[in-house]
Amino acid sequence: MRQISMRDAINEALHLEMARDPRVIVLGEDVSGGAGGTSGQRDAAGGVFGVTKGLLPKFGEDRVIDTPISESAIIGAANGAALAGLRPVAELMFADFLGVCFDQVFNQAAKFRYMFGGKTSCPIVIRAATGAGMNMGAQHSQSMYAMVTGVPGLKVVVPSNAYDAKGLMLTAIRDDDPVIFFEHKALYPRKSDVPEGDYTLPFGEANLVREGEHVTVVAIGRMVSFAEKALDALAADGITADLLDPRTLSPLDDETIYESLDNTGHLVIIDESPPRCSVAADIAGLVASNAFHSLKAPIVQLTPPHTPVPFARELERAYVPGPQAIEAAIRKMLKESRAAS
Amino acid sequence: MSLPRDLLLRAYRQMKTIREFEERLHVEIQTGEIPGFTHLYSGQEAVAVGVCEHLSDQDWIASTHRGHGHCIAKGCDVQGMMLEIYGRRDGLCKGKGGSMHIADMTKGMLGANAIVGGGPPIAVGAGIACKIAKCGNVAVAFGGDGSANQGTVFEAMNLAVVLRAPVIFVFENNGYSEHTGASYAVGSGDIAGRARGFGMPAETCDGSDFFAVYDAMAKLLKTARAGGGPATLEAKTTRFFGHFEGDPMLYRAKDEVARHREQMDCLQIFRDRVGKEGWLQSAELDAIDTDVMALIDSSVAKSRAAVPPSASDLLTDVYVSY
Numbered sequence A: 001m002r003q004i005s006m007r008d009a010i011n012e013a014l015h016l017e018m019a020r021d022p023r024v025i026v027l028g029e030d031v032s033g034g035a036g037g038t039s040g041q042r043d044a045a046g047g048v049f050g051v052t053k054g055l056l057p058k059f060g061e062d063r064v065i066d067t068p069i070s071e072s073a074i075i076g077a078a079n080g081a082a083l084a085g086l087r088p089v090a091e092l093m094f095a096d097f098l099g100v101c102f103d104q105v106f107n108q109a110a111k112f113r114y115m116f117g118g119k120t121s122c123p124i125v126i127r128a129a130t131g132a133g134m135n136m137g138a139q140h141s142q143s144m145y146a147m148v149t150g151v152p153g154l155k156v157v158v159p160s161n162a163y164d165a166k167g168l169m170l171t172a173i174r175d176d177d178p179v180i181f182f183e184h185k186a187l188y189p190r191k192s193d194v195p196e197g198d199y200t201l202p203f204g205e206a207n208l209v210r211e212g213e214h215v216t217v218v219a220i221g222r223m224v225s226f227a228e229k230a231l232d233a234l235a236a237d238g239i240t241a242d243l244l245d246p247r248t249l250s251p252l253d254d255e256t257i258y259e260s261l262d263n264t265g266h267l268v269i270i271d272e273s274p275p276r277c278s279v280a281a282d283i284a285g286l287v288a289s290n291a292f293h294s295l296k297a298p299i300v301q302l303t304p305p306h307t308p309v310p311f312a313r314e315l316e317r318a319y320v321p322g323p324q325a326i327e328a329a330i331r332k333m334l335k336e337s338r339a340a341s
Numbered sequence B: 001m002s003l004p005r006d007l008l009l010r011a012y013r014q015m016k017t018i019r020e021f022e023e024r025l026h027v028e029i030q031t032g033e034i035p036g037f038t039h040l041y042s043g044q045e046a047v048a049v050g051v052c053e054h055l056s057d058q059d060w061i062a063s064t065h066r067g068h069g070h071c072i073a074k075g076c077d078v079q080g081m082m083l084e085i086y087g088r089r090d091g092l093c094k095g096k097g098g099s100m101h102i103a104d105m106t107k108g109m110l111g112a113n114a115i116v117g118g119g120p121p122i123a124v125g126a127g128i129a130c131k132i133a134k135c136g137n138v139a140v141a142f143g144g145d146g147s148a149n150q151g152t153v154f155e156a157m158n159l160a161v162v163l164r165a166p167v168i169f170v171f172e173n174n175g176y177s178e179h180t181g182a183s184y185a186v187g188s189g190d191i192a193g194r195a196r197g198f199g200m201p202a203e204t205c206d207g208s209d210f211f212a213v214y215d216a217m218a219k220l221l222k223t224a225r226a227g228g229g230p231a232t233l234e235a236k237t238t239r240f241f242g243h244f245e246g247d248p249m250l251y252r253a254k255d256e257v258a259r260h261r262e263q264m265d266c267l268q269i270f271r272d273r274v275g276k277e278g279w280l281q282s283a284e285l286d287a288i289d290t291d292v293m294a295l296i297d298s299s300v301a302k303s304r305a306a307v308p309p310s311a312s313d314l315l316t317d318v319y320v321s322y
């Protein structure tokens, strides 16, 4: 099958859905680019990560809207357009800029349906680049998905590969609730098999990336590929794992985690956001409440430390949980568990 | 009227230092040794220096993602900045901040800022502190044409007017926010006019001309320091590089940068003026050029050889104690 990057996979989903549904619009800073420039070239950026490239030439300025730097107005306008019957896909550029427009996300979009007695929908998608690993510093590298996962009314997607990203984006745009779609910057160029046509992936259904017997590894976003590397190394010693990629954090497929734990009894959660009130902590809490008797060892949460994302290469490398740290954590857990039993 | 000789010499030195710092970074970034992404200030030097030559360490500035020029003009240590940009342990922010987060409170430098529109409200707070201290100090909020469209900036401007806070909002209109032209994104095209709408005086000036910036700032500062409240300066300028290093600049006419380097080079404009007026000799300026090159060379050499932070540094500085 054809391999394309996650960037191109999301781009393809946007093209498909804009062609299929005239209500879909795209808005954000430089989603096309070149407006007001001196070269006369439009689509000069196609988004700062190139994800919205080619949409403007195809769908025109009414539906592909370059905005000023005004995040509150961008997300607010997406909300209003959604209430008025459109299906906006708003690009926030870096997820860190949620800080500028958080009211429109969690007071407005998240609550319309509930506050208005279920009589309205706010079908927006907010696309945001997430994650560390490119030395972009403390205000351009955060993993903010836990913050929005905790808000009732928002759906949260964190794809780990190109195939999932395309199918999940198509689902996100067709979903009648507000969806925050976190795209890891380091995954944009990563290629995988992606079918050409239309396909959707359901929300709230974890992907069993690998099957194994000794441990259940739950990994989010970029951490999935790191976990795979760690498991490759462990396979040499006969250690195998169920590797689960939740794909959507809200809704969360916790049932699949419990089922896997039934077999393995050991849980390692790998999350790129800081440890307190994180998705790792949330999953650990759910498991402790609902599947305690499956556990043969304390749950391991592998996350960065409780610090902002540092700039220097050496510090950022130490900050992000990498394949070696994951491998070491799994080995340690199984060893201690064996010693205890 | 001529400005004092030492001021002219210092202003030139500052502008030249910024220029060479940035031109050198442009080259060094190609080697891959510098982490992250960097926004260069080349072309806009006259704005930072024309503004900051009026300021002391007791005055404050809030900067932007394109902050190296503001930092140097405000007196931040050049070697310390270079180390920081290389992500070294002895950098101004211990390698934790990087290019977009250089700060030095001892110099009245409230920080570069990677959030567009993050700085102006902070400057208003510093202005409030100045007002309470009654020492005639001020705060300056630097921002670009793109930042002039951010709600936080409007809130800051109105708050400063309401409180009569001594804050100067300096908008460096270089024609672009990222890949989008100001003629598209700034509704009226008239940033100074917006400021007047909030009820504060505003000037526009040629941001490639140190003297134009310096004079406009002098006028606005007079009222601000005397308790007359905020003011705005819109400086028309240009950037000589892309938005960030690596930007192919598809949105700019092919010859635009070359043309602007030819016609809007603040260093050349300064040299022409002080020569024509007979204020400074070109040999004096050449000597400064030599000094500056040596400073940049040694800053880069030391930064390349410097040690990185160690993994244990990761956990410090999050709180005062924990």
Ligand SMILES: Cc1ncc(C[n+]2csc(CCOP(=O)(O)OP(=O)(O)O)c2C)c(N)n1
Binding pocket: A029, A069, A071, A093, A097, A100, B065, B066, B114, B115, B116, B117, B143, B144, B145, B146, B147, B148, B174, B176, B177, B178, B243
């Ligand atoms: C809140 C926020 N939105 C968007 C960005 C991405 N961004 C960084 S710089 C920039 C353009 C800024 O334009 P301008 O204010 O004119 O400053 P210039 O880059 O021209 O110096 C944008 C959109 C950001 N850093 N912060």
Ligand SMILES: [Mg+2]
Binding pocket: B144, B145, B146, B172, B173, B174, B175, B176, B177, B178
């Ligand atoms: Mg600009």
